[in-house]
Amino acid sequence: DAGITQSPRHKVTETGTPVTLRCHQTENHRYMYWYRQDPGHGLRLIHYSYGVKDTDKGEVSDGYSVSRSKTEDFLLTLESATSSQTSVYFCAISRTSGSEQYFGPGTRLTVT
Amino acid sequence: AQKITQTQPGMFVQEKEAVTLDCTYDTSDQSYGLFWYKQPSSGEMIFLIYQGSYDEQNATEGRYSLNFQKARKSANLVISASQLGDSAMYFCAVSIQGAQKLVFGQGTRLTINP
Numbered sequence: 001d002a003g004i005t006q007s008p009r010h011k012v013t014e015t016g017t018p019v020t021l022r023c024h025q026t027e028n029h030r031y032m033y034w035y036r037q038d039p040g041h042g043l044r045l046i047h048y049s050y051g052v053k054d055t056d057k058g059e060v061s062d063g064y065s066v067s068r069s070k071t072e073d074f075l076l077t078l079e080s081a082t083s084s085q086t087s088v089y090f091c092a093i094s095r096t097s098g099s100e101q102y103f104g105p106g107t108r109l110t111v112t
Numbered sequence: 113a114q115k116i117t118q119t120q121p122g123m124f125v126q127e128k129e130a131v132t133l134d135c136t137y138d139t140s141d142q143s144y145g146l147f148w149y150k151q152p153s154s155g156e157m158i159f160l161i162y163q164g165s166y167d168e169q170n171a172t173e174g175r176y177s178l179n180f181q182k183a184r185k186s187a188n189l190v191i192s193a194s195q196l197g198d199s200a201m202y203f204c205a206v207s208i209q210g211a212q213k214l215v216f217g218q219g220t221r222l223t224i225n226p
Contacts, residue, residue, distance in 0.1 A: 031212060042203065043157075043216045050212055058213060090157060097212040098145050103157035 003027055004104040006091050012110045019078040021107050023091030025071075031094045032074040033101060034058075034066060036087040043090065049074055050097065081111045114139045116204050116217035124223045125194050132179070133189040133220050135204030144208050146178065146187040151201040151219070160202075163187060191222075199224045 003026035013019050023032060033048040035058075045058030047066040055066050063085060065077045078085055088108050092101040115138040125131045137146070148160040163171045163178045171178045179188040191198055201221050205214040 033213070040218070042218045043214075045213045048212055056212070088155070092157075098207050100147055100159045100162050101214060102159060103149075106155050106157075 004091060004093055004102060006089075006104040006107050008107060009105065010108045012112060013081050014112055015082060016080050019081050019109065019111075021076045021089055021091075021109070023074045023076070023104055025074075025093045027093060027095075027102075028071060029093040029095050030071075031097060031101075032068065033092040033094075034064075034074070034076045035090045035092065036060065036085075037090060037106075038087050046076065046089075078109075081109075083111050085109065086111045114141075114144075114206055114208060114215045116206055116215055118202075118204055118217035118220050120220045121218075122221045122223070124225060127196060127224050127226050128193055131191045131194050131198075131222065133191075133202050133204075133222065135187045135189065135217060137185050137187065137204075137206045139185075139206060139208060141208045144206055146180070147205040147207070147214065148176070148178065148187075148189045149203045149205065149216075150198075151203065152197075153200070157203075161189070194224050196224050196226060198222060 005024045007022045034046040035043045044060045049055045049068040067075045091104040094101045117136045144165045146163045150158045161173045161176045163180045175192045177190045201219045203219045204217045
C-alpha cells in the first residue's frame, strides 16, 4: 500500500474558524491532490500540486487554499469554514500526471 | 469538459456470479487513461485497474478486467466469480493527457448476496 496518511482523521469545527488538513506521503511522488466527497457529487478535485511550491486549482477551489513546502507534505486550509464545507476530504498521490492515484484514508470534517 | 457516466446507481448480484459495472465517458482527446476504484464501507479508496486509450488489449488484474470499447467510449468493469467482500461502491474515472487530474463518475453501489 502507498504510504499516505492524513491528519486529523476526524474534526468538528465551528463556522468561521480556519482549519488545516495535512497529507503526508512517504512515496516521494511528485503529484498530490485534495478531493472532497459528498453524496450525489462523487469525488471533486479541490487543488493539486505538481511539485514543491507548485499548485493549481481544481473544480471546487473557492474557500480553500493549499501549500506544499516539502515533497512529502500537502496542506489544505479552509480559510473560514462554512457548513457547506462539511465533507470527507481525501488526499491522493501519483507518480506522473496521468498515472493511477493512490488515496489516503480520508478526513471527515464537520462544520457546525 | 470530460464527463463520466455510471448509469447503475445500485446492483445486486449473487455470490460467485460475474458482474459488469457500466461506465461511459465523454472526451474529445485521443490520449487518456481509464481507472476503476473500489470504496468499501470503511471508506478508503482502492485502485483496481487501469486502461490506456492506446492499449489494444483489455486490462486484467486478477478477478478484475476492463471491457474497453473505444469507439463506444465505454470502459466497463467486469468482476468474475464475485465474493461477499466485493460489496462496495465502485467509481470509474478518466484522466486526460496533460490534464493533471482525474474526473470521477458518481459511482455504482454493488451488493453481493450470499
